[in-house]
Amino acid sequence: MRAFLALLIRDLKLAARVGGSGLMGLVFFLSIVTMIPFALGPDLNLLSRIGPAILWIAALLATLIGLDRLFQADQEDGSLDLLRLSPAPLEAVVLAKVTAHWLVTGLPLALAAPFFGLLVALTPDAMLAMVATLLVGTPALTFVGAVGAALTASLRRGGLILAILVLPFMIPTLIFGVSAADAATGGTIPFATPFLILVALTLVAAVVGTVGAAAALRSGE
Amino acid sequence: MQLHVENLACSRGERRIFEGVSFALWPGDALLVLGRNGAGKSSLLDILAGRLAPAGGTLALTGAGERTLPECLHHVGHRDALKAALTAEENLAFARDFLGDPALTPREALAALGLAHAAGLPVAYLSAGQRRRVALARLLVARRAFWLLDEPTAALDTASQEVLRRLIEEHRASGGIVVATTHQPLALDGAREIRIERSAPAPEPFRSGDVL
Secondary structure (H helix, E strand, C coil), X not given: CHHHHHHHHHHHHHHHHHCCHHHHHHHHHHHXXXXXXXXXXXXXXXXXXXXXXXXXXXXXXHHHCCCCHHHHHHHHHCHHHHHHCCXXXXXXXXXXXXXXXXXXXXXXXXXXXXXXXXHCCCCHHHHHHHHHHHHHHHHHHHHHHHHHHHHCCCCCCCHHHHHHHHHHHHHXXXXXXXXXXXXXXXXXXXXXXXXXXXXHHHHHHHHHHHHHHHHHHHCCC | CEEEEEEEEEEECCEEEEEEEEEEECCCCEEEEECCCCCXXXXXXXXXXXXXXXXXXXXEEECCCCCCHHHHEEEECCCCCXXXXXXXXXXXXXXXXXXXXXCCCHHHHHHHCCCHHHCCCEHHHCCHHHHHHHHHHHHHHECCCEEEEECCCCCCCHHHHHHHHHHHXXXXXXXXXXXXXXXXXCCCCCCEEEECCCCCCCCCCCCHHHCC
């Protein structure tokens, strides 16, 4: 627990000190969301109907930013070798790093969703639903991404391979995230049905992602 | 705490690096690993640190209770495992909390290596020798029986080498064990030496046809 906290605090400190991925992800999110209305034209009804899907796609792509550095930075400067010497299991190391990464990249995305919702003409109800689904769904994206990040930690240019590897596994989260957000603005199914499946996906991803990333790091050398 | 290494072999990819390496380490021992560049000295330390799986042979640790070998050692390798954006003190404070079994405070450890003035500086601003000294200060912030030092004197000035030699002797006097690879004589009392040789003849000269 002490090791977990020490690593969590170190990674948050590093993120604050270096800046970079958290803020970049947010700006990237903003740029994608602003591009879409330009491409679709000024049809507010269309925009508000596909708004949740746009926000989710943008969030998914923004999550990928900086994910490749999750373990690679530690691999390059030798810190990963130090992390292996801990009495804490490698799973705890992964969990601490993923938690820190999500706090820096995923959480701001979810909290900023209402402001970006304005750009795609979402109703207040839909904005609230977006925050809820992103808050619950983005951890799944980070955990799934962590497995890919661990697999590509020792590759020099792992960023693109990482995206290709992990995007297919993010599809279920995307489907249920968007359908939950859609259900909140009217639809045939109640909000809770897809939302609870989204919660379940995140819980599964948390376990599988942590164990998988630790296994990938173990076999990495 | 004792470590018995029997008939250790190491392969990187298809190539056999070394084989038949055996030694035993008791408290207070120092082992200098000698050999040419590329002979496998760092690989031997990597195997001891659990970074690399041995291709053959056994490692037996006794007297450590539940702990595994990687949990009983410090490894100061070629890459210094320091975060450039954090200060020297923050780097050491992290290592102290993370590795457990805390000993000296980061400031005391830095002072022991003559770097007290650099405690508040980001590691990115430090020179190669200063970074190496911060990495060595990690040895002092958490108490661990085995010290694996890969070329510890690289980039160190003569005064710092003497400080390092004194720290190693103090560690040995308190029952610690040191394994160091080195090209320069470290002048440790009663240190044993082991020479790592390539097991196979040198690889064939590179042919351009091998690329694809």
